[in-house]
Amino acid sequence: MIKVYVPRDSTALSLGADKTAQAIVAEAQKRGVEIELVRNGSRGLFWLEPFVEVATDKGRVAFAPVQPKDVPSLFDADFLHAGAHPLNLGLTEELSWLKKQQRLTFARVGITDPVSLDDYIAHDGYKGLTNALKMSGADIVKTVTDSGLRGRGGAAFPTGIKWNTVLNAPADQKYIVCNADEGDSGTYSDRMVMEDDPYVLIEGMTIAGVAVGATQGYIYLRSEYPHALKVLNEAIEKANQAGYLGENIRGSGKAFHLEVRRAAGAYVCGEETSLLESLEGKRGLVRFKPPLPAIEGLFGKPTVVNNVISLATIPIILDKGAQFYADYGMGRSRGTLPIQLAGNLKQGGLVELAFGATLRELLYDFGGGSATGKPIRAVQVGGPLGAYLPESQFDTPLDYEEFSKIWAVLGHGGIVAFDETVDMAKMARYAFEFCAVESCGKCTPCRIGSTRGVEVMDKIATGKDHTKNIQLVRDLSDTMLNGSLCALGGMTPYPVLSALNHFPEDFRLNKKEVAA
């Protein structure tokens, strides 16, 4: 029976994938043709969703974007045998957008049926765990350290070092917590992993548990991701049934239990200590550090808190070895980064590449330039707390250190493009507004500073006492940058000051005034 793939990823669904799938099944029935419909994950070419594929003996052939009205003509053109049709894009694997990528963490995404454990195993799934179960905890941690993997959530802290602290912290109970509170605008790689390849996250967390001696894991998932919740729960249940989770993982005598917990729409809970408070059932107030969560984390016990992408990258490292992963990348940024193209781009989607590609390559070679056809004026990298970069900085390579040299952050790898219609003073105001809405309220610079920031930006817009108010924004930013307890208040100055410094004309300033 011919296999037809129609993605079940949220973005595909948001563009009508369910209706497309129904139309294909109905048309096949009408014509008496037998097909097997597979609801796979998305390949990440989101501008082409619903992205339909047909399995042929030469490989999978893509037809995209397919709307229900296209379905009869696809059958007429014998698309089930890769027939010629305006929507026929040829072999999926040969599409240059995919061919140019280096997919390690996303190796299976879009290829498999996300909730099929058999499919996962048939595509190299659980090889990493099989290796890990034969190793000592210290050896697993050493492999992760040697791979050079750094936290993909934003702070870029070496994952292996975090794990080592937990490994060496004696306790009767330890925890693995996955930070799946992906709240950054312009990011969706966590969502894709959870919806499109959930077992890779489950496997990564299980390996983490085995490595540091933790028997309980929690996935703290955004409440805004209803589809991810369903997929994760289904996958966890199947992994339990098959002995990949539970009291005795694959007969190893080791236990690991996993549970999804829903967040409740607080951006600050992406900060690890605030997240732990929330998991404990409290207001998500940021904790003072020390103690580090690795020593006293969830319920006061040693806890590994890692982002989805960090954990989802563990299986391939344990499968292919530390060196295999470390061979990708540049400088101290080893391996690959799943980059998310968003905002005003013609071709938005997921691009996984070794560190080192430039913004320009991503915006134009992959992104195809702006969706509106107007010049790209600014891009924000790394979420709402990331800096805005002007065209003159588009040749910066994606590398943690290179970005920090230009006072920018790579964060979670989200790139949001804006065309020339953007008002950067408005975006700076928005950054303060966002901080005011989301501040947990524990520290003064963030709680009060953000509200004062909105007010000053409103004054700047009127032009009154202009020089004084610009200075006030700089002073306020300095206080927030150096005096906030966590990154929310501490990084709000990134979008604010980068907008002010790179786009002074939007603040009723000329370049000379800025230099002064």
Added chain:
Amino acid sequence: MTTVLTSQEKARIDAQIQAHREMPGALLPVLHAIQDDLGYVPEEAYPQIAHALALSVAEVHGVVTFYHHFRRHPVGKHVLQICRAESCQAMGSEKLEAHIKSTLGIDYHQTTADGAITLEPVYCLGNCACSPAVLMDEELHGRVDSHKIAEIIQEARAAS
């Protein structure tokens, strides 16, 4: 707005509390369960929740009010969330917001006169490659324009 819970609603709340109270850090799961069931977390239920979890009423109130997701008032039959984050702004979400507000005749956190739709802002739906995005109940929509939103609203009203 004060509401008086029916005895049936009280029983439903109690059932949700009983089903989740033994979980470590049970308060958020309990609140989610109640909101999933009733559409909001009634203030009247705070003492019941507090008692079951050995918390003070103030602590329950503190948690409910801290998180944007939890609602303290009943909502319409459908909840429409509009993404206000940067990626959607880059694709004209502000115009869309204004259009939706004027079409429905309501602002954020309000419900249409016919009780069909409650409007809420949201910061990122993770659909940033196809901005602007909205979420109608649990159904995500991408590349939303005035034409598409009219269809979405009409479908929701027809279903209610």
